[in-house]
Amino acid sequence: MTTTDPDPMLAAHGVTVRFGGLLALNEVNLEAQPGSVVGLIGPNGAGKTTLFNVLSGLITPNAGHVAIRGRPHPRLRPHHLAGLRIARTFQGLNLFPGMTAVDNVAVGADRHARASWLTALTGLGRAARDERELRQRAMSALAEVDASEYAFALPATLPFGVQKRVALARALVSEPEVLLLDEPASGLSEEELTTLGARIRTLSERMTVVLVEHHMDLVMSVCDHIVVLNFGEVISTGSPDEVRNDPKVTQAYLGEPAEDNHA
Numbered sequence: 001m002t003t004t005d006p007d008p009m010l011a012a013h014g015v016t017v018r019f020g021g022l023l024a025l026n027e028v029n030l031e032a033q034p035g036s037v038v039g040l041i042g043p044n045g046a047g048k049t050t051l052f053n054v055l056s057g058l059i060t061p062n063a064g065h066v067a068i069r070g071r072p073h074p075r076l077r078p079h080h081l082a083g084l085r086i087a088r089t090f091q092g093l094n095l096f097p098g099m100t101a102v103d104n105v106a107v108g109a110d111r112h113a114r115a116s117w118l119t120a121l122t123g124l125g126r127a128a129r130d131e132r133e134l135r136q137r138a139m140s141a142l143a144e145v146d147a148s149e150y151a152f153a154l155p156a157t158l159p160f161g162v163q164k165r166v167a168l169a170r171a172l173v174s175e176p177e178v179l180l181l182d183e184p185a186s187g188l189s190e191e192e193l194t195t196l197g198a199r200i201r202t203l204s205e206r207m208t209v210v211l212v213e214h215h216m217d218l219v220m221s222v223c224d225h226i227v228v229l230n231f232g233e234v235i236s237t238g239s240p241d242e243v244r245n246d247p248k249v250t251q252a253y254l255g256e257p258a259e260d261n262h263a
């Protein structure tokens with residue numbers, strides 16, 4: 001055992017993002033320790049999506065950087081994520097309407113496997129075995145999210161909750177070490193929420209999970225650590241209990257000024 005903390009699996013250091021004159025993020029820090037579930041919360045417009053987009057390389061910050069396993073990645077781009085063992089889901093799901101669920105999941109596989117799969121699809125070579133293996137992996141990912149029975153259905157024919165599970169399976173098929181979940185609870189029934197919470201905890205046994213979420217019950221029940229943003233600044237961090245009992249957080253959600261501000 002060492003007394004030194006390991007490097008965070010994923011971190012944002014001093015991240016600042018400006019959209020023209022708007023300061024969307026102001027020197028924001030976030031750390032996700034290996035195997036933890038980190039929740040990113042805050043009122044509408046707080047900067048959560050912007051930070052998520054920085055963490056997944058969609059936005060390059062004006063200042064600060066993302067570090068992965070302790071290594072800075074100042075020029076992180078979305079196509080680097082698979083190689084870095086990071087996967088993300090999107091609020092809009094982004095499933096391909098003309099492809100079956102299992103083919104949508106296979107799209108999430110790493111570039112090498114995907115290339116073999118495309119080769120197989122186009123009949124261009126010796127990749128039948130690779131294609132079978134990839135199909136098997138995609139089926140396993142669907143099984144993990146209890147969606148095996150929908151493997152050969154088109155996304156539009158599936159209930160929204162199942163579509164979300166297919167999108168999650170697509171993120172899982174690459175065996176990520178970091179999973180970024182963008183509003184995983186939105187649009188789900190109470191029963192689906194309970195299952196989702198248990199699933200996130202199970203996933204955290206083998207990967208680090210960071211989620212942006214408005215659903216407080218889910219956040220409070222699954223997260224080890226929470227970061228609260230308001231107007232682009234981190235106003236509170238800590239365990240669910242610490243954050244829940246922080247008056248700055250209540251005030252941010254109620255839209256009232258914090259007491260400190262009166263001083």
Ligand SMILES: Nc1ncnc2c1ncn2[C@@H]1O[C@H](COP(=O)(O)OP(=O)(O)OP(=O)(O)O)[C@@H](O)[C@H]1O
Nearest residue numbers: 019022023024042043044045046047048049050051
């Ligand atoms: N591409 C953009 N161009 C200009 N302003 C933007 C852009 N994206 C976000 N913003 C602004 O940046 C701020 C932070 O937005 P962001 O979407 O990150 O907040 P959020 O916490 O995810 O909000 P919500 O919970 O409503 O999704 C908001 O004021 C938003 O209007």
